Amino acid sequence: ELLESGSETVAFSTWRTLHESECILLVLAKYGEPVINCYLKHMRYAAAFRGMISSKEETDAEFEKLKAEMKDLGLKSKDMKRYIEYGWLVGVPNYESFDIKFNFRDGVQKVAGLSSYSSEYELSSEIAHSSPLMIYSNKNYFYVQTLLNVYESFFRLEKASRDGN
16 A cells, blocks of 8 residues: 555555564574563563553562573663563574674574665665655665565565464
8 A cells, every 4th residue: 555655665664664573473483482482571571661560569570580681691771671672582592603682683683584684674774764765765666675575574474384483
């Protein structure tokens, strides 16, 4: 619908969200239960961070666990938000061998094996954050890029589903 209505740049930046979800799903599917459990634990940390847990005692307990994990990894309090969002990657077997960072591009995307999409992801991020590219863009280019990337994401997810991942 976005492509048909002439919103090519919006469609391309929307692919970015699909790609983020795709990478997370592929990592969770590939590594299974240990990573899924770690992901769920970090969802709980995020809920505590956002004040979404009704009990102060439970919230405090989550923060204590979070701080202890961060200390064990040598992380500082300034790293908390990134660790909440991407720290679940420590559940990946031998995660140290990936030389990952707690971010999307050098973390989730890398572990998912989709680093070849880094430049497209970066470009879509520039559009999503209202850079001049969003206004002065070649609509045909973003139309084609969006179609290609959405279909490739779809085929990878469909294959993962079919393979039982």
